[in-house]
Amino acid sequence: MILTGAAAGLAAAFNTPLGGIVFAVEELSKTQLKYFKSAIFTAVIIAGLTAQGILGSYLYLGFPLVINLSDYILFGVMLVALIAGAAGSGMGRLIWSIFRWKATFKKNYHHVIYLTIGSLIIVSLAYFVNENAMGSGKSLMVSTLFTDEKYSEWYMPLLRVITPVLSFTTGASGGIFAPSLSGGGVIGSTISGWLSLSPSDTNLMILAGMVAFLTGVTRAPFTSAVLVLEMTDRNNLVLHLMLAGIVATFAARLISKESLYDRLKIQYLSEIEAEGDDDNPSITKAIKKRFRWRNKKKQ
16 A cells, blocks of 8 residues: 555656656565556556546646757766765755654654744745745746746755755655755756856756756656656656766765665664554564564675
8 A cells, every 4th residue: 555655646746657657666666566566557547547637637847948958968967966966865864864863852842842943944044035945846946947047046955955854854744756856956957057058958957956866865766767757748858867867876875875765764663663563563573574684684
């Protein structure tokens, strides 16, 4: 149910059925895909048809202009991928560190204080610095891709990292995928401004940044590339975006060897192992067996 729900939710949220399938294959199921493939594919198809039935056939980001690309743009793509991949990995590591710190809270009011301070910081940044610091960042992506305001201010990448971290760690956020895409897009936009690239080259840098940043968070480069391709219908960028995902993977590993989701999974399982489950002793036993296998593998 978790596997099929995750794949179907991703497919419906961005109208990217292939992205949902690839995400399930690459990130979620690992070696267990053979047991769940029929359920996953069926769920993705139903979710995709339901989303299109309600909202119609749409693209999450539309059709950005990417023609007459420069001969040297691949070097720009790799530069953005290195920076955005490292930034995505760093954001994931920071989120995990905050969750570990919050696990030491003894009283409920500690969580309330953190939630209040985090909310005030987000609202203050949005009000006093830039309103695009808050939210999923879709409006910012659309603005940079489809208007003449191609280049973001130097501080926007920082804002698009700080606010998702604060939002996600409060436990009240709606997700991490869209903020990751916008964070990478802003990095691509900012670097394009520094290099004074053309609008088409800038659009490619923005899309490459999206792929790279999401790869840094999830360590799923093919999922990230397929998602952006489906959201924009720019099939001529397959090689560019795949390159961005691969380069971002190497950059992300320099910051953290494990993805955010892997770290959170281990944290959740360790909490269950420590607390135990008297009502479901078989589950607790299976988790402990998994940890013994994991520790033995590390040794």
